[in-house]
Amino acid sequence: MSGNGDSTSRRALVALGRDPLAVTGGVVLVLLVVAGLAGSWLAPAGINEVNVDRMLQPPSWAHPFGTDEIGRDVLSRVLVAARVSLEVGAVSVGIALLVGVTLGLFAGYYQGWLDNILMRCMDVLFAFPVLLLAVAIVAVLGPGLRTAMVAIGVVYTPIFARVTRAGVLSVREQVFVRAAVATGASDLRIMRRHVLPNIAAPLIVQTSLSLAFAILSEAALSFLGLGVPPPEPAWGRMLYDGRGFVTEAWWLGFFPGAAIFLTVLAFNLVGDALRDVLDPRQLTVSEARRHAG
Amino acid sequence: MTDETVLSVADLTVTIGTRRGAARAVAGVDWSVRAGQTLALVGESGSGKSMSVLAATGLAPRAARVTGDVRLLGTDLAALSAARRRRMRGRHVGFVFQDPMTSLNPVLTVGRQIGEASEVHLGLTRRAARARAIEMLELVGIPSAADRVDAYPHQLSGGMRQRAVIAMALVCEPDLLIADEPTTALDVTTQAQIVELVADLQRRLGTAVVWISHDLGVVAGLADTVAVMYGGRIVEQGAVDAVFAEPAHPYTAALLAARPDPDANVTELVTIPGTPPSPLELPEGCAFWPRCSVRGDSRCERELPPLVPVSAGHQVRTFYPRQPTGEDR
Numbered sequence: 001m002s003g004n005g006d007s008t009s010r011r012a013l014v015a016l017g018r019d020p021l022a023v024t025g026g027v028v029l030v031l032l033v034v035a036g037l038a039g040s041w042l043a044p045a046g047i048n049e050v051n052v053d054r055m056l057q058p059p060s061w062a063h064p065f066g067t068d069e070i071g072r073d074v075l076s077r078v079l080v081a082a083r084v085s086l087e088v089g090a091v092s093v094g095i096a097l098l099v100g101v102t103l104g105l106f107a108g109y110y111q112g113w114l115d116n117i118l119m120r121c122m123d124v125l126f127a128f129p130v131l132l133l134a135v136a137i138v139a140v141l142g143p144g145l146r147t148a149m150v151a152i153g154v155v156y157t158p159i160f161a162r163v164t165r166a167g168v169l170s171v172r173e174q175v176f177v178r179a180a181v182a183t184g185a186s187d188l189r190i191m192r193r194h195v196l197p198n199i200a201a202p203l204i205v206q207t208s209l210s211l212a213f214a215i216l217s218e219a220a221l222s223f224l225g226l227g228v229p230p231p232e233p234a235w236g237r238m239l240y241d242g243r244g245f246v247t248e249a250w251w252l253g254f255f256p257g258a259a260i261f262l263t264v265l266a267f268n269l270v271g272d273a274l275r276d277v278l279d280p281r282q283l284t285v286s287e288a289r290r291h292a293g
Numbered sequence: 294m295t296d297e298t299v300l301s302v303a304d305l306t307v308t309i310g311t312r313r314g315a316a317r318a319v320a321g322v323d324w325s326v327r328a329g330q331t332l333a334l335v336g337e338s339g340s341g342k343s344m345s346v347l348a349a350t351g352l353a354p355r356a357a358r359v360t361g362d363v364r365l366l367g368t369d370l371a372a373l374s375a376a377r378r379r380r381m382r383g384r385h386v387g388f389v390f391q392d393p394m395t396s397l398n399p400v401l402t403v404g405r406q407i408g409e410a411s412e413v414h415l416g417l418t419r420r421a422a423r424a425r426a427i428e429m430l431e432l433v434g435i436p437s438a439a440d441r442v443d444a445y446p447h448q449l450s451g452g453m454r455q456r457a458v459i460a461m462a463l464v465c466e467p468d469l470l471i472a473d474e475p476t477t478a479l480d481v482t483t484q485a486q487i488v489e490l491v492a493d494l495q496r497r498l499g500t501a502v503v504w505i506s507h508d509l510g511v512v513a514g515l516a517d518t519v520a521v522m523y524g525g526r527i528v529e530q531g532a533v534d535a536v537f538a539e540p541a542h543p544y545t546a547a548l549l550a551a552r553p554d555p556d557a558n559v560t561e562l563v564t565i566p567g568t569p570p571s572p573l574e575l576p577e578g579c580a581f582w583p584r585c586s587v588r589g590d591s592r593c594e595r596e597l598p599p600l601v602p603v604s605a606g607h608q609v610r611t612f613y614p615r616q617p618t619g620e621d622r
Contacts, residue, residue: 112355179396180409194401
C-alpha cells in the first residue's frame, strides 16, 4: 500500500489501467474528444460540400464512409457531428449534475417536508418515459440545440437527485458529520466539506453512465427532427436521412449508427469499470487481483 | 451560581416521539460542572447519560423535545437563536465521540479536520489553521506532527485517531470537553493512555470535562464528581470517593459489585438480574424496583423516591439508602 495522500484516486486509476475493457473504452473516448475538438479540421471534405456527380457512392479510398444522396462526404459529417453529440452530452449532464446534486443534497441533508416535496417532484419527472418527456419539453421550448440540451438535462436530473440523496442519507448519519455539527460548522460547510466528497464516487460513475444515455437521447431527438436543425450534421439526424436508402446505400445509416453505438459503449465500459474500482468493496477485490497477478 | 460553573443543567427532560408513543429518555435531571473539574455520568446503555448531554448542548435528534434550564457559562442556551447557539457551542465546547474510526472524515486530512473549527470560530486562515493543527497534534502527543498533519485518518492507528479527535475538540481551547465513552472502542493499554492524556490536558488547560461512561474503573481514577443514571434519572450523585466508598443506592452498589476483581478467584462474574426499563414504558415508581435486591415494599412500585442527601454533596434517589457500614470496602 502506498503511503501517498490521494491513494484512493491513484489506486482507482491504476486499477482502471489494468482493466482491458476500461482501456478500450477510454481510448475510444479520447478519439471521440479529438474528433469533437478537431473534427472540422480532420474532415477530408467540407460537411456541406454538395456534389451531385458523386452522390450515393459506396465507401472507397476517396470517401471511406461513402457519400450521401447529395454527394456530401459521410466521414466528414460523422467526424464533425461528434462535436455536437459531446456538447449536448456534456452540457445536459452538466445541468442534470448541478441541479440534481443540489436538490439531492438539500433533500437528504434536511429531510422532512423539504425532502418530501423535492423527491416527489423528482418522482413525477422520473415517471415519464425519458424520450416522451424530452419531446414534450422541446415541444414547449421549440426545437434547437439549446432546448435539446435543457430537455435532456431535465430528464436526467432525477437520477442525480436520487443517487445524491441516497448517499447523503448514509453519510449524514456518520459520526464525523455529527462531530462537524458539534464543532459549530454551518450546514453549507458541512455539506460541501464533509458530505459531498464522501459521495463523489457514485456521482462520478453516474455521470459517466448518464453521458452515454444523454448522447443516445440527443440522437433520438435529432432522429425525430427535434435536435440540431439541418444542415448541421448530427448522428441521429443522419440516421434519419439514411433511413430511406437502407437497401441501396447502407453506409448512410451504418456509420452514424456505429458512431452512436461505439460512443455509448465506450461511456458504459468506462462507467462500469469506474463503479468497480470506486466501490470500496470492489476495490479490495481488484487489489487482491493485483497482488495475485 | 458561581462564575466558575461552566455548564449547568436543571430539570432537563428529553421526550422522543416514536411510532410506539413518547419515550422519556431523560426525566428531570440536574447536574453541573465547574472549570477544571470532571463530572462522570455513569449508567447502562439507554440510561439517558449521553442523551442528557446532547440535549443540553442542543445536539439532540430532531424528534426530541427538550425542556429544562441549560446554562453554558451563565448564558441560557434556549434563549439564543439557533445560529448563535451553534457558534457558542462550537467555540466553548469540544466533543470526543466513542469511535475514533468513524468520527473522522475519511476523505480529509487530519490537519484539515483539526484546523476546521479554528477557521470557523477563531477566523484563522487556512495556513494559520494548519500551523495550529500541528501545534495541537504535538499537544496530544502525536510524534512527527508536521508530517502527520497531512495524513488521512486510515493511515493512523486507533489510539492516534482518538488523539487526533481530542486535538480537534480542543483546538479552540474550549471551556468544556464532552467525552462520550471515548475509550470504549480502544484496547486497554490505549484506553489508559487516552485517559491519562485527557487528565493531563485538563490540568494544563483548566478545561471542565463531562465524561460519559459505563466503565466505573475509568471513572474512579478520573472524575471529581459522579452521577449515576438509571431509567433517565439520576439515582445517585456526589464526590467520586464518597459514592464509590459508600454507595447508598442499591443500583450503584450492584454496579460496583459487578466490577471484575482481578485478585478474586471467581469463576463467574457478578451481574444484575433483568434488563433496564424501556423508555417507552417507565414504571410509575422507582425505575430500578423490578431488579432491586433490597426491594422494600409496594411503595417503591407506586411512588417515585425523591433525591435525598445522605451526606454533604452526596444524594441518592431511594427510600432505602444503604447504611454506611463500611462493609463494601
